[in-house]
Amino acid sequence: MAPLSVLQAGAGYFAAFHAEAWLRLPGARLAGLADPVPGKAEALATRLAGADGGPEHGPEGGVATGTDAAAMLAALRPDILDIVAPPAAHLGLIRAALAAPRGLRVVVCQKPFCAGADEARAAVDLAESAGVPLVVHENFRFQPWHRAAKALINAGEIGVPRQATFRLRPGDGRGPRAYLDRQPYFQTMERFLVHETAVHWIDVFRFLFGPVAAVFADLRRLNPAIAGEDAGFILMRHAGGVRTLFDGNRLLDHAADNPRLTMGELIVEGDGGALTLDGFGALGLRRTGERAATEAAGGWPLDGFGGDCVGALQAHVIAHLAEGAALENTGRDYLAVIDVEAAVYRSAETGAVVETPR
Structure with missing residues (x-):
């Protein structure tokens, strides 16, 4: 071909x-x-x-x-x-x-x-x-650690998943020159943390745990040099019962050689154990009752962006055209992410839990 x-x-x-x-x-x-x-x-x-x-x-x-x-x-x-x-x-x-x-x-x-x-x-x-x-x-679901986490969850390695938290800590949002060297338009976005960044993890959590049924959000702006919010919490209730928390703060950092590799740290907890992702891309597994985690998966590509997730998504599209593989993130499916984003902003404005369209 x-x-x-x-x-x-x-x-x-x-x-x-x-x-x-x-x-x-x-x-x-x-x-x-x-x-x-x-x-x-x-x-x-x-x-x-x-x-x-x-x-x-x-x-x-x-x-x-x-x-x-x-x-x-x-x-x-x-x-x-x-x-x-x-x-x-x-x-x-x-x-x-x-x-x-x-x-x-x-x-x-x-x-x-x-x-x-x-x-x-x-x-x-x-x-x-x-x-x-x-x-x-939407390439973050194609990051290799998220694909590996999905496989481990599906294999029952942590039992029944109950909750997950991602702590976004890129450390790039401090001071009057925040974002200017790489993506200066970030400074003028009136809706920033959620619209530009948190949507990645809305989609990742949908990928891992299924549709989002309701959200509660508390958002704020910490850096006066920018127009939009740059910190906040988003609590999501998934239709299957799992609760997920996006804890985002673009001013704070995390332990990493490259803060943009994973952008932060993830923990997925189940009744049989927990998966952890650190800023170096290491995915660990600690089963219930054990005192320490062991490496669950690794060896990711460290060049490119985010474990080469851009290339992975593009390879996914090629596989669809060449082999007929089913597509993820179709436009129709992605409308659900847009609906969740709208619910997040509505929750932050009203202080209420907001259900998402079914």
């Missing part, structure tokens, strides 16, 4: 992780990079080329670059459109993809997904009407 061709729309900070992964994944060919800012796609292509003469992808061995994603869709006719652009651009890019001369086989779209719930639902409806799979690039 010929490699699947990819057009990536977006060439900003996080887009580099996407492009780098496409370049090294078997079965994929990065055909083009598009970004509306002149020179931005070219700069990313040059950076990816490094000292070895350039990536051997794209037309005639190179990655095509440009500012007009719709025109590049028509010219390159890729199998996959990977959207790594700001949320306000998502719906327009999805419309352009579905109207391309030769229909795409799949659209992948980063989170936050579209500019609000109404646009997200419109995008899902359009893709389903066109018969084109739409996948939200």
Whole structure:
């Protein structure tokens, strides 16, 4: 089977992780990079080329670059459109993809997904009407420690799971220059901790324990240099009975060589034991009654982002197209994450427990 061709729309900070992964994944060919800012796609292509003469992808061995994603869709006719652009651009890019001369086989779209719930639902409806799979690039569930934790829970290693807590501690939110060196738009987001960050763990906890039935949230802003909330607690009641807690604080740190590897620490507790994840990516298992944990899984890739979760999600999409493997994080399924996010903000505003749509 010929490699699947990819057009990536977006060439900003996080887009580099996407492009780098496409370049090294078997079965994929990065055909083009598009970004509306002149020179931005070219700069990313040059950076990816490094000292070895350039990536051997794209037309005639190179990655095509440009500012007009719709025109590049028509010219390159890729199998996959990977959207790594700001949320306000998502719906327009999805419309352009579905109207391309030769229909795409799949659209992948980063989170936050579209500019609000109404646009997200419109995008899902359009893709389903066109018969084109739409996948939200929610990559944290593809981090290797979360996949291993899911396998250990399903194997009964901690008995019946009862509760879980994730403590977000990246330590990057202090002072007037918080976030400016990497993602400066973080400073102006009026909804920040939940909309940009906690959605990762809303989805991870859904992946581990099933749908969220109700939430209670207490959010606050600690750094006056930013517009949105940067700390808070989110307590979730899952339909199956498990309780999960997201305890987030972007000003505080945790023990780690790279605070952005795991972004914090996880504990999953059951009636037969507990799984723990530390900031070095070590996943431990302590059974009930034991005094210490033993290593349960490890050996993760430490380059790329977050255990190479970007590459893992992209490989998942390739497996769907090449082998028919079922897709996770379809647009329709991801609407549930958006509903939980809305319930979190409503709970923080009202001080009440808020049920999520069934």
